[in-house]
Amino acid sequence: NAGVTQTPKFRILKIGQSMTLQCTQDMNHNYMYWYRQDPGMGLKLIYYSVGAGITDKGEVPNGYNVSRSTTEDFPLRLELAAPSQTSVYFCASSYSQLEKLFFGSGTQLSVL
Amino acid sequence: AQSVTQLGSHVSVSEGALVLLRCNYSSSVPPYLFWYVQYPNQGLQLLLKYTTGATLVKGINGFEAEFKKSETSFHLTKPSAHMSDAAEYFCAVSDRTNAGKSTFGDGTTLTVKP
Numbered sequence A: 001n002a003g004v005t006q007t008p009k010f011r012i013l014k015i016g017q018s019m020t021l022q023c024t025q026d027m028n029h030n031y032m033y034w035y036r037q038d039p040g041m042g043l044k045l046i047y048y049s050v051g052a053g054i055t056d057k058g059e060v061p062n063g064y065n066v067s068r069s070t071t072e073d074f075p076l077r078l079e080l081a082a083p084s085q086t087s088v089y090f091c092a093s094s095y096s097q098l099e100k101l102f103f104g105s106g107t108q109l110s111v112l
Numbered sequence B: 001a002q003s004v005t006q007l008g009s010h011v012s013v014s015e016g017a018l019v020l021l022r023c024n025y026s027s028s029v030p031p032y033l034f035w036y037v038q039y040p041n042q043g044l045q046l047l048l049k050y051t052t053g054a055t056l057v058k059g060i061n062g063f064e065a066e067f068k069k070s071e072t073s074f075h076l077t078k079p080s081a082h083m084s085d086a087a088e089y090f091c092a093v094s095d096r097t098n099a100g101k102s103t104f105g106d107g108t109t110l111t112v113k114p
Helices: none
Strands: A002-008 A010-013 A019-025 A033-035 A045-049 A054-057 A064-066 A076-078 A087-094 A107-111 B001-008 B010-014 B019-024 B034-036 B044-050 B056-058 B065-068 B073-078 B087-094 B109-113
Touching: A002 A087, A019 A033, A019 A087, A045 A064, B001 B087, B010 B019, B019 B034, B019 B087, B019 B109, B034 B065, B034 B073, B044 B056, B044 B065, B044 B073, B073 B087
Parallel strands: A010 A107, B010 B109
Antiparallel strands: A002 A019, A019 A076, A033 A045, A033 A087, A045 A054, A064 A076, A087 A107, B001 B019, B019 B073, B034 B044, B034 B087, B056 B065, B065 B073, B087 B109
């Protein structure tokens, strides 16, 4: 039972580099989310999707992009990495709105 | 708009003592409320949730929370702390006006002393 799988677990980027954080879920959930967690802070929503082909911005979308071509996958793209994007990133999914979230184990990203 | 305030970023209790983690919320419509737990280097896991109906909600690992509309609170309790309860706890609120998106508090780190 894989649930929500995120890769990579750790990554170090140089300023200006780009990368994609991968997220896939095998629960056939329509709703998927990307959060970032900064030290001592709660989770801030970056982007979310209510189904394949539909995405929308959350609280802190600047510097990120997403796509949702399939139900299973919801990758997060950083185009020009900045030190302010150093954080732990969590992908989550849910069966429907207002249902509990299932989280991946996170990606720890450092931008130096 | 919805928001969550968790009172106390760090709580320390002795093993066997009562655990009380405080959460107050703001929502313009009836809220859905959640408590999640995060163990080191892991994602969040649901402890319990309140939607409608009974205001006392029981969750996993002996935790429970009571929804008090008049106080806009959803405090998490456990009668007797165990060493394995040491973790970070997040309160979250969601409602139908916000496409079901959850807003999280800043978290409370629970330390359990032997």
